[in-house]
Amino acid sequence: GENVEQHPSTLSVQEGDSAVIKCTYSDSASNYFPWYKQELGKRPQLIIDIRSNVGEKKDQRIAVTLNKTAKHFSLHITETQPEDSAVYFCAASIGTGRRALTFGSGTRLQVQP
Amino acid sequence: DTGVSQNPRHKITKRGQNVTFRCDPISEHNRLYWYRQTLGQGPEFLTYFQNEAQLEKSRLLSDRFSAERPKGSFSTLEIQRTEQGDSAMYLCASSGRTPQTGELFFGEGSRLTVL
Numbered sequence A: 001g002e003n004v005e006q007h008p009s010t011l012s013v014q015e016g017d018s019a020v021i022k023c024t025y026s027d028s029a030s031n032y033f034p035w036y037k038q039e040l041g042k043r044p045q046l047i048i049d050i051r052s053n054v055g056e057k058k059d060q061r062i063a064v065t066l067n068k069t070a071k072h073f074s075l076h077i078t079e080t081q082p083e084d085s086a087v088y089f090c091a092a093s094i095g096t097g098r099r100a101l102t103f104g105s106g107t108r109l110q111v112q113p
Numbered sequence B: 001d002t003g004v005s006q007n008p009r010h011k012i013t014k015r016g017q018n019v020t021f022r023c024d025p026i027s028e029h030n031r032l033y034w035y036r037q038t039l040g041q042g043p044e045f046l047t048y049f050q051n052e053a054q055l056e057k058s059r060l061l062s063d064r065f066s067a068e069r070p071k072g073s074f075s076t077l078e079i080q081r082t083e084q085g086d087s088a089m090y091l092c093a094s095s096g097r098t099p100q101t102g103e104l105f106f107g108e109g110s111r112l113t114v115l
Helices: none
Strands: A004-007 A010-014 A019-025 A032-038 A045-051 A056-059 A062-067 A072-077 A086-092 A107-112 B005-007 B010-013 B019-024 B031-037 B044-050 B053-057 B065-068 B075-079 B088-095 B110-114
Touching: A004 A086, A010 A019, A019 A086, A019 A107, A032 A062, A045 A056, A045 A062, A072 A086, B005 B088, B010 B019, B019 B088, B019 B110, B031 B075, B044 B065, B044 B075, B075 B088
Parallel strands: A010 A107, B010 B110
Antiparallel strands: A004 A019, A019 A072, A032 A045, A032 A086, A056 A062, A062 A072, A086 A107, B005 B019, B019 B075, B031 B044, B031 B088, B044 B053, B065 B075, B088 B110
16 A cells, blocks of 8 residues: 655744655555645644646645655745644545545644744 | 534543544535544544445454445444544545545544543
């Protein structure tokens, strides 16, 4: 089955700095890669996703890059703000909805004001 | 509130007892998922329904766990003869009808504590 590894497990940055979280996956058939944000005590929520037919996707301060050859993808947050503090999970699946997502173990991001 | 709802939100039980959780997905969503999350870990897949059909089950799901979605709407997850290792947050999620809508909408979760 699919295996997703995520690094780092914790990340502390100063407000305004950039943050990068990296994930690798094992199943070369995976073609859908979402990122979820989970604030303390809240449910995970989708913040951005990418499909294997593109290499990069950007939404305001958030971007995701995908390298299918190396089987890794990354989340980039620029101009970090204290409200970005949360746990971020990457995930991978074969198809969107036809198979279950496999999640990484999460990265706790702390943005210091 | 038209989001995914789960109940009970918290359940404390003694080892060996049975527990059942209920999930009501977003009404127009035909796909429903159960995940388990322990502290400091990502959601771990348990099982997946498309309408009333259970299409996928994790190899990690022991025979003490059973899930149903009898009419393709709400779902229940039952754990029989609970063990302390079953203590976790049980998350339900649903997603839409088209292959392009991959986003999972999670509920608030049901937290299980087995004493």
